[in-house]
Amino acid sequence: MTQLVIASRESPLAMWQAEHIRDRLTGLYPDLQVSILGMTTQGDQILDKTLNKIGGKGLFVKELEQALADGRADLAVHSIKDVPMELPDGFALAAICEREDPRDAFVSNSYASLAELPPGSVVGTSSLRRECQLRARFPQLDVRPLRGNVQTRLRKLDEGEYDAILLAAAGLKRLKLDARIRAELSPADSLPAVGQGALGIEIRAGRPDLMALLAPLNHPVTYACVSAERAMSRALGGSCQVPLGGYATQDGDQLTLRGFVATTDGRTMLTAEVSAPAEYADALGRAVARKLLDQGADDIMAALLD
Numbered sequence: 022m023t024q025l026v027i028a029s030r031e032s033p034l035a036m037w038q039a040e041h042i043r044d045r046l047t048g049l050y051p052d053l054q055v056s057i058l059g060m061t062t063q064g065d066q067i068l069d070k071t072l073n074k075i076g077g078k079g080l081f082v083k084e085l086e087q088a089l090a091d092g093r094a095d096l097a098v099h100s101i102k103d104v105p106m107e108l109p110d111g112f113a114l115a116a117i118c119e120r121e122d123p124r125d126a127f128v129s130n131s132y133a134s135l136a137e138l139p140p141g142s143v144v145g146t147s148s149l150r151r152e153c154q155l156r157a158r159f160p161q162l163d164v165r166p167l168r169g170n171v172q173t174r175l176r177k178l179d180e181g182e183y184d185a186i187l188l189a190a191a192g193l194k195r196l197k198l199d200a201r202i203r204a205e206l207s208p209a210d211s212l213p214a215v216g217q218g219a220l221g222i223e224i225r226a227g228r229p230d231l232m233a234l235l236a237p238l239n240h241p242v243t244y245a246c247v248s249a250e251r252a253m254s255r256a257l258g259g260s261c262q263v264p265l266g267g268y269a270t271q272d273g274d275q276l277t278l279r280g281f282v283a284t285t286d287g288r289t290m291l292t293a294e295v296s297a298p299a300e301y302a303d304a305l306g307r308a309v310a311r312k313l314l315d316q317g318a319d320d321i322m323a324a325l326l327d
């Protein structure tokens with residue numbers, strides 16, 4: 022292979038991610054030519070509705086998969102958080118790269134932390150996961166929807182529509198916007214989204230040559246952690262309609278996965294945590310899902326999907 026095309030969304034964060042993978046590939050393979058095919062996805066176009074109302078994360082990846090299927094591109098770089106738990110037939114994940122900061126970030130021009138916000142303060146987030154965890158801890162805050170790419174969300178904060186917003190620390194750090202982060206929420210306070218902070222590289226299935234070329238970009242610890250998180254979400258039938266989170270860490274050979282499912286108001290919050298050797302990442306994910314289902318997660322999800 023002498024030339025590769027990376028399909029990417031056109032948002033500045035997506036482009037940063039694609040360029041990062043391009044640079045890593047050309048570092049590894051100096052003779053390889055890598056170009057980036059920027060694309061707009063439905064998820065980027067529909068900005069007036071929250072994601073859970075328009076069909077969820079798949080909207081960010083479908084157009085990119087179409088480019089892979091057509092042969093217009095060889096690989097697609099995604100925030101793995103945006104990749105549906107089941108890939109369509111004919112596609113494969115070739116690598117999951119080392120995770121950036123997985124935490125949620127608190128951004129505000131007036132306050133240093135959530136605890137400082139006066140009652141009634143308006144906090145922007147369009148993630149049900151962030152919303153329910155926020156409501157559980159700070160029921161006196163006014164949580165309002167906030168969509169758009171990272172820059173758009175910061176602009177809406179700066180224009181005064183919100184007193185504070187929550188977004189992924191990883192995106193801000195990649196865009197060198199770390200200075201905007203006033204506080205990072207610990208995973209205990211705001212359990213991250215499944216896969217948050219990690220990049221995934223998707224290819225067409227049945228390309229062992231490309232699989233081998235991309236293998237050095239895979240980070241085994243991140244791969245194990247994110248596999249456990251995704252197996253949990255898959256076993257829960259996870260979708261954007263359901264407030265859920267999952268975050269795994271690896272210590273030695275031991276993976277620990279914590280997951281939650283909640284009602285959007287944050288009044289019911291089911292949590293489970295299990296540890297297992299890293300080679301059993303998928304089984305670990307299913308075990309955490311089973312514990313959540315045993316506590317009634319299926320009732321919460323059935324009510325939400327009604």
Ligand SMILES: NCc1[nH]cc(CCC(=O)O)c1CC(=O)O
Nearest residue numbers: 100102188189191192217218219
């Ligand atoms: N939902 C959009 C999205 N997808 C990935 C990231 C951040 C980067 C990452 O999690 O890898 C973001 C922005 C955010 O949630 O604030």
